[in-house]
Amino acid sequence: MLIWTISSVQIIAQEKQDTNKVVLQPSEDLKVDGDIFLPFQTMKKVRTTGNIAVVDANESLESDSRLDFNAHLNGKVPGAFGNFDFHRLGDAVTVVDGVIRDASYLNMQEIEQITVLKDAYSRMLYGSDGDAAVILITTKSGAKFKKVLKFTLEQGLQTALSMPKFLDAATYMETYNKAFKNDGNTNSFYRQGVIDSTRNNYDPLLYPNNDYWGPEFVNNASNFTNFYSEASGGNDKVQYFLNLGWKRSKGWLALPEKDGSNRLNLRGKVDFEVNDWLKMKTDIVAIFDFYNGPQSSTFFSDASTLLPNSFPLLIPMDRVLNLSSLAGQNPVGTSLLGGTSVYQQNLYGDMIRGGKRSDINRFLQYMVGFDINLEKLTKGLKLSGLFDLDFFNYYSQFIDNNYAVYALGLPDVAGDFNLTKIGVDKFTTAQTVNNDFSSFNRSYNGYLTANYDRIFGKHQVSVVALGYYKQLVENEVVQDLKRLRFGAQANYTYDNKYILEAGLLSEGSNKMNPDSRFKTVPSFGAAWILSNENFMKNNSVVDFIKLRGSYGVLVNDNWTLGDYNGYFLYEQNYARTGTFTYNNSLNANSIVTIQSLGNIYDFQSRKEFVGGFDAYLLNKKLWIESSYWNSLSSGNMVALANNAPATLGIIPFGNFNSTRYQGVELGLSYNEQVGDIKMNLGVNYAYATSAITKWEEPIYPDQNKHLSRVGNPINAMWGLTDDGLYSSADFEPDGTTLVAGLPVPSYGVVRPGDIKYLDVNGDEIINSDDESALGVNSNSQQISLIIDLNYKNWQLFILGIGSWGGNGFKNSDYYWFRGNEAKYSEVALNAFDPENPNPNAEYPRLSLGNGDNNYKNSTFWMYDRSSFSISAVQLGYDFNLPPNATLKSLKLYARGSNLLSAGKNIDILQLNWDSAPQNRVFAFGLIANFEY
Template identity: 25%
Template sequence: CLQISAKAVSQQITLSEKNASLKKVLKEVSRQAGISIVYDETLLARTRPVTVMVKNASVKEVLDQCLRDQPVFYSIDGQRIIIQKQLAPQIMRDTAITVSGRVTDEKGEPVPGATIRVQGTNSGTAADADGRYTIKVPQNSTLIITFLGYAPQTVTAAGGTLNVKLALSQTALTETVVVGYGVQKKSVVTGAISSVRAADIENMPITRPEQTLQGRTSGVTIASSSGQPGSPANVRIRGLTSFTNNDPLWVVDGVVVDNGGIGYLNQYDIESMEVLKDAASQAIYGARAAAGVILVTTKKGKAGGLTVNYNGYYGLSAPAKKLKLLNASEYAMLRNEQSVNAGKAAPFADPNSFGQGTDWQDQIFNSSAPRQNHEISVSGGTDRSTFYGSIGYLKQDGIVATDISKYERVNIRLNSTHKLSKYVTVGQNLGYAYDKSIGLGNTNNEFGGPLSSAINLDPITPAIVTDPAVAAGAPYNNVGAVKDANGRPYGISGQVGQEITNPLAYIQTRLGNYSWSHNIVGNVYLEIQPVKGLRIRSSVGSKVSFWGGETFTPVSWLNSSTIRSVNSFQRTNNQRFDYNLENTISYNKSFGLHDLTLLVGQGAYLDNHVRGTDVTYSNLPVNNFKDAALTFKVPTDQVKAIGTENWDHKVSSLFARLNYTYDEKYLFTGVIRRDGSSRFGDNNRYGYFPSFSMGWVTSKENFWPQNRVVDFLKIRGGYGVVGNDNIGDGAYLPMIVSGRNYAFGTGGSYKVGYSPSAPANPDLRWEQTSQTNIGFEATLFHDLFVNFDWYRKLTTGILQPLRIPDYIGYSNNPPSNVADMENTGLELELGYRKQIGEVNLGLNGNVSYVKNKVTDLGDGKQYITQDQATFQSTSYPITRTVLGQPYNSFYGFQTAGIFQNQAEIDAYTNKEGKKIQPNAAPGDFRWADINGDGQINENDRTIIGNPIPKWTFGFTVNAAYKGFDLVVFTQGAAGYKIFQGLRRLDITTANWQEKALGRWHGEGTSTDFPRLNIDDPNRNFTNPSDFFLENGSYWRLKTVQLGYTLPLNVTKRVGMQKVRVYVMSENLLTITGYTGYDPEIGNTNATGVFSIDRGIYPQARSYMLGLNVTF
């Protein structure tokens, strides 16, 4: 190191410049000397032009000459020369004490040139080449030690020796990111990685970790599947990668955690999250990385004193929106019209007599549902051992039917590291969570549940029957009719039946039911560094989960379709065990400007080891949850028991990675991974997943023109292949399954039959996703950070059960490699940080675009019908996967206006002059004759919309002024349609939204809402069509937070380091044209199609008060 600098500094420089900018001269010196010169752009702006004529001079000579009388000076820092601000002439006042010491970095290396300044004055000094300094200061004054690239540190001067350790600051130059099996300086990363840091999320109202990514990372689409507290959100990284599973791989401190199980994490414990988006960065996780990888690093303790932290908030939630539904009079009026239009008698003599009726939404919405989140963490340690421990508690009540919609979680974490010797480190990370979820059931499901019922129930039915005479008659005299605390029955609709029941009564039948889980995720590792640069690491990680639930179903009579004549009590218990074992060796070596890191590793992974039991007792002698127990001895024929045994999924892997950089200017990364999966047969068990990526820090080149615009520019690109084995276990094998039973004989029993389940596919192979990524990172105008990526991702051999015709007779379809799909996209992240006077301003924004296209379906197939989404009683499925179109796009008929009169129907003819819709009546939809065959049938269906947002974006403003800080976080999505299925089509008497008042009811009354007719002969409502589609684009003011940090002197007086209070609001404002509750709709069913609104549990609007305290 010293040699290099000596050589560099003594390099012979020849220069001839007249009135040249200092920057230009410095660059030339840097080039000739072959060393880097670090400077602050703004600093150089204030320098004078220089004239210099030297021949074979030393660097020192040249610099001395150039910087003479300039407001800057230089210092030599190992391999670099640093240009710094010249300190104002020091007015050394008569000060009381002398302080001296040494400024070092975290590794104990000196930081020459570090500035030591007395707070509030201009007096100060700089550290020498060995990091030593001496300064005279007033007693108890505060010293601020700063140096470029390091976080400033404040210490109190008390005389004597004061050594200061500076930590690297998180700037673009020094920031590190977690990559697979290691950490890399961000400036030399060649893959496409987005990060979220603790500071971005710590105080945010987040209940699940995936929510932190929404709007904060580019290329990531997040859509909540329900507003039920604790519900997971769907995460899609760079579009849809596959047909069956698009959930990214979550790796928490090196332990692979299944997507559903990530909820055990407490946001306060998260140090950082990294989203690996391109194949080059994913490839190290080969087998399961195709849908993206999310690395979560939890907080670790730091050597030094003990730090105790409290974070928490308390608040109230309310629904952000109510649907505009018809009142009782309007409802009765439309019911009459609907019947009369069909030639039937009007059911209601006087619609106006019903008045407003029941507002069912009001009956189940809670506009002051409490939510709270608290965490206390303790961290600290010595040079040899550090630890971080925390305990967290979260409780949130739902805004819909709160009695049966709650979520509660307790987290405990302990992370520690111990240096056993100079060479050996052991460590562990352990997280535990218990959660209890009371879910209202059937969310985003048209088949009942309180929300769907509230939307569909007629407003005529009273919520509670108050007239004793009515209450004594049918149907309220049925056994099981539900009554309130005063013994009054809940209203039972005579208009709307089937699964749609009085939500208040429904709530009563589910009281007490809950589900629970215990999750324990952790790992233990041993790391040996026998010689410098060599690191051997062994890690054993595991996830152990236990979960289950208890459900009591009382005898009940909710309506004539929803009767429980026998009560039952069900208890489920499940356990799951996953583990992984990984051994890696890495070696890092620098020689000259070359830097080489080689990593080789081996991994073995087991997951999906699930065992469960599910026991139901019928006909218990009690009729409520509280009294129910499985200790009641019911006859054995009233006991039902079901078991679960999953097949183990195993993966065995070998991997290697080479990182090479030259002068941090030319960058190369190559990865190869081989995975063997228990999900494939001998023919294709092993998959090879290579990748490479390169980077070029153009701004480091000597030819880089000096300018004030671009301070840093890195161009990078890569290509790689990753895999997916997500097709179910043993699917390539022909298996015989049980359950083909038949009752023989008169003994009242049955025999168990066995038959093949699905055809074998021994050629089943890995699904592969290859991805090309090209991007750049730049720093502009010193304060503006830009990150841009373009990618093209091609998935081939997509795994999906191949639909074989039913005439073959198997009961299941064989797993297959059925299709290819492409995603192309653009991502832009921008960051701006500036101190303007006393205001600290940070702006961050990102926008992503993704285009999804199915490129092959095999054998000339134009479409497949697998996994189509359906909606109750539509005449056809509502989505289809068509070649050249996005996966599972909305598929149906196109409306072309409404026939205003018979003449229009008569004029709508085909080539032969025959009417295309001979049976239509005025007020019916004109269906577009897509195939031009002169008639309307299933062949006239076409692609009518895309359910996945093409655009996602987020924008965050951070501002701080004195003790105040403000965060405004907004996010949104655009470029997609929502299928609004809020009204049950098969229940023609269901209530309508107010927009139905604008239905066609005479010539010229509507051009987009057809006439109401109970028989609907034109299938205006049962044909899936663009009538049901709405633009889903939205922009949401997700979080607004205003905080105030108490002044340090106040805080100190009460023995604390930091006290901050804040107020916060979530989902304050959503701008959207969508008429349902919420345009953000993930998928809750197996088909995986987003944006189908079957009555999604809306997201809450919350107001919270929070507190951070550090002791």
């Protein structure tokens, strides 16, 4: 605060008559000259020193009508890895109209501009919240004397990219028999006759073959509708902006009466000028999101767990001998629901008889703000303030029903049988609300800013000072999150060539010791516009080039350690954990345990440098931007299990772990017009890497030094290294004793066909000490290609995204069959067969055990995550309209997402085996724009 005051005094002192106003090129190009939204101020992009990407929503929507705002960042913004991660620093925070909040409910059409802040200086004013990148979203407002009415209607279809492939009942039983045999049994578990009858579909009642992922249960396509309307306008005093959005999407389930959600977005925004120096604004948003579906919300995981051969789902009543003696039947058509006393869950029954569920999500936002123009006091001075209340309310209503299932008795000669009823049919209409599925959260945000913006000859100065308060109140959480911060940023531009920026932020957090709840950190930036130097003025190749660099220190309190979610760590605290009886049970007392000592700690910090350049070449046809980043996240809080003296008597928490993140990004964009064809081609590329520089871990003895995390990436995958499968040559004649000299696995007895591991530390035992860093679990490189073509009224947009450099472990239950109730997927067919031993089998020996040796993260299960996919394709047509018509534009379009994907392991990457499938989207839409 003090600093800010001084700097404002200095600025005032430097003031000169602003006669010769510097005006940059009069263009709306957001890459250089356009005004862009920055934290708590707007500024021409050219005057920034940081690494900032800007997306103009209207422009982006022009050729790409996807609704999610982050679809307009991934692939379109250099440095993006997926939808939310920039520079691989972790999920970015979203800021909507100055307030830190979740933005997942926003429609792209409501948005005016998105600014992505990818360097420490640019995002410093967001303190703890801005530790990773900041996505700054500014929503639209009404314009003066321009009434706009806009409608968008989109109808689409989603098809599944991939469905899990589980074995049919006959193959399942055969596979089970193999595993059974592999475990040393000489007989078969399932008789061949049963398997054959099942395969030949002899009688599905006696030999069931349930395909829960089949069309009977899961639709192969679902559909959705998006509607969006907007009305805005105003006069010189009042401007309004209203929108209404509706989004309907159907789920994948074929059987239940309802499976789908509806979302309604409403926004009303009014800006009004009270007088010539005071402007007020209000923004009210209401979102309602309803999901209606079957009572059970676990269909997909059930479908991947329930075995194909356990019982017939439906039993036709005409084959039941004792029908008359079965009281109170509730047939499904002409059938009864099957089941056994062990398996009473019938997925068919779950879907149509289990009851209903409605999830209701409500979000309410109320925001009021003001702008005070203090031009009269001092030119260029403005005060602004804003107060915001957000309410989130979520609850689920259930109709809980029970249904009876019927177990088959032994068939008679005709193949008919008696049934035994298990359970009861109990249907209700009463709705219940389960507290486990409800929440009510509130958040309060408020800020005050002072902006000062003046030009004095060749000097241009912009200053913003800020106080920001944030509080989050959550149900049943002892301590509210509270943050208070004060900051200031100043930009000084000289002669349109040299730019210096400096800022200070004082971050306050209630997680810190009351003696020192604030910490003040600086950030700086500098840029040099070479193209405005005389020696570059007449360069025929380079139209514009700016070198930029910024360095900043950020602090954050983003930890949740200890028993109070990261709070109270500074004090000795106690917890009551039940009752302690003493005095030979005569007295009782609360057990008081010491939960933490008065830990001594500081904010976690990040020191980040980002440098790069922006350039226009070839008559502004080619845009190039590139940056290098080096970001050291240090002093991250951990329990100091290995780094605090035992004499403390308790494991303290402290600042310890550090990781350095580095990488480069490149963005290219080329515009060309040939006759009627206008094209824009873009390429964005980024490479990110990280290395842990300090880690809370044991000091490993020499043979286990490889276990140290230091030097390895933060997203390293740790596991064993496989050496293929054991062959019979690895064993003594008894088949279970490993020949002398081979390292002994500590995971139980192994046999030929089990995974053989390398003894990394050479201690002749295979255990977790033989793990090492095998790769990283997310792709380290991403490239995107953008093709945007215009021919007369036609537009074609194609976005392709490729990424590589990361790996994954096939370690889910789709690949690992633990125990004797595992559901086999098709990968089980590749298992090592002891009768036909192939040491290069793709899958180890099956067993009905827990697979303690084989099912360990190791190179055996690793797969490459590289892929390339056409994320979006859109073909649009703009109708020719008479120039004076109220209808200003009318567009029809067809679009598709995820149309085409390629990659070595695309089948693994596209498979959701225990949740709704990933999808491919086809949609048609219409956009009408009226202005009057």
